[in-house]
Amino acid sequence: MKDGIAIIGVGQTEFKEQTSETITEIVYQAVQRALRDARLSIGDIDHVVTASVDLWDGLVASNIAITEVVGAVMKPEVRVASDGLLACYHAYMMLLTGLYNNILVVAHCKGSMGNHYTFSNWSFDPIYQQKLGLDFLSAAALQANWCMRRYGITPEQCAQVVVMSRSNGEKNPRALGSPKVTVDDVLQSPLLAYPIKSLDVAPTCDGACAMVLSSSVEKAGPSAKPVWIKGVGACLDAHYLGDRDLSRPESLISSGKKAYKMAGIRYPKKEIDLVELSEFFSYQELLWLEGLGLCDSSKVSETLHHGVICEDGKPSVNPSGGVLSGAPYIVAGLSRLAEVALQLRGEAGNCQVSEAKTALAHGTAGPAGQDHCVFIVSA
Amino acid sequence: MPRRVAIIGTGQTKYSKERNDVNQMELVYKATTKALDDAELKVSDLDAIVLGNMELFEGRALPEMWCGEGAGGYLKSVTKIATGGTSGSSAAIAGFYQVASGVFDIVVVVGWEKHSEGHTQTAMAMVDPLWDRHVASGAVGNFALSISQLMAGRGITEEQAAKVTVKARRNACRNPYAHLQMPDITVEEVLSSRMLAHPVRLLDMCPQSDGACAIIYASEERARTACRRPAWVKAVATRHEQPYLGDIENRLIIMRTLRAAAKEAYRQAGISQPLRDLNVAEIYEPVSYAELAWYEALGFCDEGEAGKLIDEGITEMGGQLPVNPSGGVLCSNPVGASGVIRVAEAAIQIMGKGEERQVPGVKTALAHGYGVYAWADVMILSSELG
Numbered sequence: 016m017k018d019g020i021a022i023i024g025v026g027q028t029e030f031k032e033q034t035s036e037t038i039t040e041i042v043y044q045a046v047q048r049a050l051r052d053a054r055l056s057i058g059d060i061d062h063v064v065t066a067s068v069d070l071w072d073g074l075v076a077s078n079i080a081i082t083e084v085v086g087a088v089m090k091p092e093v094r095v096a097s098d099g100l101l102a103c104y105h106a107y108m109m110l111l112t113g114l115y116n117n118i119l120v121v122a123h124c125k126g127s128m129g130n131h132y133t134f135s136n137w138s139f140d141p142i143y144q145q146k147l148g149l150d151f152l153s154a155a156a157l158q159a160n161w162c163m164r165r166y167g168i169t170p171e172q173c174a175q176v177v178v179m180s181r182s183n184g185e186k187n188p189r190a191l192g193s194p195k196v197t198v199d200d201v202l203q204s205p206l207l208a209y210p211i212k213s214l215d216v217a218p219t220c221d222g223a224c225a226m227v228l229s230s231s232v233e234k235a236g237p238s239a240k241p242v243w244i245k246g247v248g249a250c251l252d253a254h255y256l257g258d259r260d261l262s263r264p265e266s267l268i269s270s271g272k273k274a275y276k277m278a279g280i281r282y283p284k285k286e287i288d289l290v291e292l293s294e295f296f297s298y299q300e301l302l303w304l305e306g307l308g309l310c311d312s313s314k315v316s317e318t319l320h321h322g323v324i325c326e327d328g329k330p331s332v333n334p335s336g337g338v339l340s341g342a343p344y345i346v347a348g349l350s351r352l353a354e355v356a357l358q359l360r361g362e363a364g365n366c367q368v369s370e371a372k373t374a375l376a377h378g379t380a381g382p383a384g385q386d387h388c389v390f391i392v393s394a
Numbered sequence: 395m396p397r398r399v400a401i402i403g404t405g406q407t408k409y410s411k412e413r414n415d416v417n418q419m420e421l422v423y424k425a426t427t428k429a430l431d432d433a434e435l436k437v438s439d440l441d442a443i444v445l446g447n448m449e450l451f452e453g454r455a456l457p458e459m460w461c462g463e464g465a466g467g468y469l470k471s472v473t474k475i476a477t478g479g480t481s482g483s484s485a486a487i488a489g490f491y492q493v494a495s496g497v498f499d500i501v502v503v504v505g506w507e508k509h510s511e512g513h514t515q516t517a518m519a520m521v522d523p524l525w526d527r528h529v530a531s532g533a534v535g536n537f538a539l540s541i542s543q544l545m546a547g548r549g550i551t552e553e554q555a556a557k558v559t560v561k562a563r564r565n566a567c568r569n570p571y572a573h574l575q576m577p578d579i580t581v582e583e584v585l586s587s588r589m590l591a592h593p594v595r596l597l598d599m600c601p602q603s604d605g606a607c608a609i610i611y612a613s614e615e616r617a618r619t620a621c622r623r624p625a626w627v628k629a630v631a632t633r634h635e636q637p638y639l640g641d642i643e644n645r646l647i648i649m650r651t652l653r654a655a656a657k658e659a660y661r662q663a664g665i666s667q668p669l670r671d672l673n674v675a676e677i678y679e680p681v682s683y684a685e686l687a688w689y690e691a692l693g694f695c696d697e698g699e700a701g702k703l704i705d706e707g708i709t710e711m712g713g714q715l716p717v718n719p720s721g722g723v724l725c726s727n728p729v730g731a732s733g734v735i736r737v738a739e740a741a742i743q744i745m746g747k748g749e750e751r752q753v754p755g756v757k758t759a760l761a762h763g764y765g766v767y768a769w770a771d772v773m774i775l776s777s778e779l780g
Contacts, residue, residue, distance in 0.1 A: 037524075069450040069476070075520040076448070076478035079637045079766055089654060091632035093484050096449070096476035097456060105473050105488060111495035112396035138455040142417060251443075251462045251472040269469050381459040386472065 020110045021241035022392065023117075024053025024227035025353040029189050030341045033127035034221040038072060041223040042123050043084040049119070049225035054238065057086035060227070061115040065094045066102035066122035066345055070134045085121050085225075098122070098293070099224060100348025100378025100388040104249050110230040117231070123223035124345040131219055131344065138381060140254060151295070152216070154256060154382035156208035159298040161262035163210065166305070166312035170210050173297040174201035175319050177214055177339055180300070184336020186365035189350075191218055191341030201297075215297040217338040217347075224350045242356040245373075246280070246391035248273025256383060267306035267379075267387040278391040280373075283308045287330045287391070288371040289358055291351035293338050293379045300324065300339075303377060304332065307389070330375070331368045334358065348378020352390055359394040396494035398779060400617035400624035401609050403433025404738040404747075409573040409605035409726035412510040418457065421506050422464035425606035425731075429502060430466075432747075433610045433620060437466040440610075441498035445474045446485030446505035447730035450520065452512040465504045465608070479678065480632075481505065482607070482733025483763020483771035487630045489611050490773075494627075499613045505734035506606035514602050514729070526638060531591070533680060534599060536639055536767065538591035541683045544646040545593065550686050552593055554701040556584035558682040559597050559724060561710055566721025568711075568750035573603040573726040584682075598682040605728035607735045614779070625741035625759070625775040629662035631655040635768040642768055646684065652691040652762070652770040659772040660693070664780075665758070668693045668715075669708075672774075673756040674743045675717045676736040678764040679724055685717065688762065692772075711753070719743065719751040733763035737773055744777050 026048025028034075028041050050057060063085045067077045074080055078087075078094040085092065095102035099122025106118040135151035162168050175198055184190035196214060204214040232241045250273070252266035253259050271283070280286045290309060294300040301324070304310035310318075310325045318324060324332045333339075335354040342350045355374035357363045373393045380386040405428025407413070407421055416424065422445075430437060443465045449457040458467070458474040465472075473492070475485040482505035489503035515532035544550055563579045566572035579597070587597040617624040633651035636642050656668070665671040677692070679685035686700040694715060695703050703709050709717035718724075720739040723732050740759035742748050757778065763771035 068455065069448075069520075070453075070455045073520065073523070075450055075517050076476065076766055078477060080522060082634050082637050087634045088636055089633055089651065092477075092634045093475060093488060093632065094477050096474050097458065101473060104471070105492070108495035108497050109491045111497060112491055114396055114491075114494075134455045137453060138457070138459045140419070140460045141454075249471040250469050251458065251467045253468055254460050254463055266469060381456055385459050386462075 020107055020228060020230050020244045021232045022226055022356045023229045023232060023235050023239055023241050024049045024055065025356050026052055026225045027189050027350060027353055028222045030191055030220045030222035030343060032191060032218065032220055038080045038123055038125060039084055042081045042121060045223035045225040046085055046119065046121060049227050053227040055117060055227060060086055060117050060119045062109060063087045063090065063092040063119045064102045064106040065092060066097065066099040066349065067094060067124065068096050068345055071124050071126065071129055071344060073128055085119060098348040098378040098380040098388065099346055100352060100376065100390065101249060103226065103349055103352060104247050104388055106228050107244055107247055110228055117227055117229045119225060119227055120349065121223065121225045122346045122349040124343040125221040126219040126343050127221050151382050152211065153208050155296045156211050157256060158261040158383040159210050159296065162298050162302050165262040168298060168301055168312060168315060170202060171198060172315055172319055173215055174198040176297040176300045177201045180333055180337045180339035183334050183366065184340025187336045187340065190336045191220055193218065193340065211296055217295045218341050220341045220343050222343045222346055224346045224353055226349060226353060240360045242359050242392050242394055244390060245393055246274040246278030249388040252385045254385065261383055264302060264306035264384050267303060267384060270387045270389045271307045274389040274391050280391065287373050287375050289331045289355060289368055289374040291333055291335060291337065291354045292377045293347045293351055295338055297339060299384065334366045334368050348388060351378060352376035355392060359392065397496055398614040398626065399490050399493045399611050400626045401741040402612045402617050402621035402624050403429045403610040404741055405429030405432055405608040406571045406738065407605045408571055409603040409728060413508065413604035418506065418508050419461045419464040421508065421606040422461045422504050425608040426465045426502055426504055429608035429610050435610065439500050440466045440470065440502050442471040442492055442501045443467040444485050444489040444492065444501060444503045445472065446481040446734055447507060448476055448478065448481050450517045451514045451729065452508055465502055477765055477769065479729060479765025480733055480763040480769050480771050481730045483736060484632065484733065486609060486734050486737040487632060487771055487773060490627050490630055493611045493613055499616050501611045502608055503734055504606060504608040505731035507728035507730040508604045509602035509728065510604050534590045534594055537681045538594045540646040541593055543644050544683060544687055547644060547647045548698045548700065550683060550701050552585060553581060554686060554704050555598055555682040556581040557704045558685045559584045562718055562722050562724040565711060565719050565751065566725035569720045571726065572721040573601050594681060600680045600723045600727040603726050603728045605726065605731055607731040607738050609734060609738050609741060623745050623777065625744035626779050627773065628776045629659035629774040631658040631772045633770050639767050645768055646687040649687060649691040649768060651768050652688060655770040655772040656692045659774050663774040672715055672758050672760050674719065674753045675715060675760040676720060676739045677717060677722065677762040678732060678736055679722055682724060716753045719748065719753055733771065736761040736763060740775050744775050
């Protein structure tokens with residue numbers, strides 16, 4: 016049963032800095048694309064799981080805005096108010112019950128509509144931390160400093176991550192299409208919170224991602240290109256930054272271990288060909304790889320010298336350009352899974368890497384990567 | 395087919411207008427700890443956490459980041475559900491799925507709200523900015539319109555609605571957790587209370603409460619060893635509806651979502667005559683009139699007969715089908731918790747832990763969640779694994 020759940024369709028909008036389309040309209044597009052990709056009609060969907068956060072949408076229960084376009088009128092729908100990959104995890108568990116055949120997972124966010132840092136400030140404990148002005152940027156800056164100290168990572172290396180991401184992102188039609196940058200461009204961009212500069216930060220953007228998960232792939236017909244879910248893990252870390260060793264992403268390490276165990280992976284470095292990470296800041300790409308056991312951050316100066324992040328260039332990291340090339344909050348994790356699904360199907364266009372069989376998709380939510388979710392998939 | 399799942403423990407805080415003594419995380423902690431004590435488990439026994447909360451009401455973002463640890467979420471999977479009024483019931487259903495999937499054996503579901511820290515009716519008016527927001531009126535206004543239709547279409551009277559309030563607020567006196575307890579309330583008092591929006595009067599409406607409620611699910615194997623009398627989950631069903639109030643014709647009369655969800659749940663549980671087959675129901679009535687509309691949609695009576703159920707005392711304590719022995723949403727409404735409370739109270743009745751509010755010999759219980767304009771969740775619990 017556990018290897019019987021597959022991704023049978025993915026659909027994403029193009030991600031834009033600011034779209035004039037409504038939430039309803041962007042979700043409609045993503046859903047239609049996912050259904051076409053799965054060769055299903057909306058009537059074939061038994062249950063819908065959505066991901067969105069009211070504050071970002073400026074709406075109360077913002078799944079009201081999309082009930083019609085996700086086909087949930089007179090059908091069951093539930094909303095996970097966090098990153099889309101966590102919603103996908105819940106959908107995966109629902110399919111394991113055997114009660115449903117096809118579940119549509121949808122994540123959406125129009126980051127352009129609000130001030131991300133104000134909202135993220137409101138996620139901190141209101142008594143001791145919110146009033147200090149902590150937000151996801153300042154929390155990330157504290158974490159980046161810890162990483163620099165522990166692993167000897169330099170601002171230049173972080174800048175190189177941005178350069179590589181932007182270079183990959185240029186080939187991805189869904190990414191923002193931001194111009195290529197040099198290490199100097201990144202280093203000279205305005206300092207936001209030491210050591211994080213404006214080009215170290217993932218751009219705010221708008222968009223939606225939809226995906227069809229199925230427990231009855233045999234019914235999907237011979238033309239189906241299922242991508243099988245092999246392992247999943249999700250974990251929440253401690254809230255107070257002082258309770259955590261910020262240079263050691265405990266909840267990511269634990270999520271990864273769970274997912275590897277479920278997927279029967281013993282040597283992640285050898286067995287995983289491709290990863291798509293949710294790096295909202297450049298240093299996070301290195302820290303998340305470290306936490307997932309895919310890269311030794313203290314050796315990163317050597318590997319970056321050869322133009323790759325992990326030793327011998329394996330696994331490939333964020334060939335889509337990753338979140339640094341543009342993926343909306345909430346959508347980012349699900350979009351990572353959609354990107355690896357396209358890779359494993361050999362349909363990633365100019366971003367395609369060769370001979371990828373096993374891939375990892377990662378999502379995160381909260382300050383300094385408090386909550387993580389890891390998916391292992393294979394074709 | 396899914397693994398069989400039971401509720402083996404519940405925990406509730408006292409519900410009240412303002413819980414200044416605790417913050418949100420502490421509320422979550424208190425409910426979780428009580429549920430763990432009730433189930434005789436330790437926090438290390440929990441495999442995963444499901445939370446229900448409408449953070450917009452308090453102006454919070456991703457509240458699981460702060461409050462998740464209160465539910466024992468450190469280094470565990472935490473799923474945060476938010477679906478308006480059904481947040482609690484949807485979270486309860488989500489917790490069931492996570493155990494039924496085989497991924498987790500023990501899952502705690504915690505719903506909470508601290509309305510005193512925000513302005514709920516303002517948040518509720520943050521509906522579609524293009525078409526709905528300029529006529530948005532929060533809970534009272536949108537109910538008032540539909541209630542007028544219900545009265546005209548089903549012959550429901552103000553007196554019958556007032557009787558629902560009286561039943562609820564008197565039942566609440568036997569529930570130590572209830573927010574509004576009014577032992578001496580009368581129909582006349584309800585009918586002479588302040589008019590909010592015709593025909594809804596102050597005493598017809600639910601309060602806004604602070605509070606949290608937790609339930610603990612266990613897989614069949616764990617439930618059998620851990621609990622003397624678990625409440626087995628026999629059925630779950632959810633239906634959502636059109637986003638615009640104007641698109642939902644005769645909302646409270648037709649309530650096709652609840653009718654469909656109930657029909658599906660009765661099919662799963664093998665219930666053919668709900669009034670006969672159910673021993674108790676905990677339903678989500680934010681306003682007295684809604685309870686009468688739900689009677690019909692849940693199949694407790696024929697079309698237009700809901701008023702009779704309350705007139706004849708059938709849904710009173712001691713009647714054929716007691717509805718809301720806890721006092722219901724009319725007496726305690728911390729929104730993110732309210733749906734979890736319905737499920738917890740239904741489980742308490744099955745487990746025989748209802749103390750003063752216990753209905754004797756409960757074997758089958760229904761819990762219902764309502765939200766947005768017409769979203770519906772239904773869960774059926776049983777003392778028999780069957």
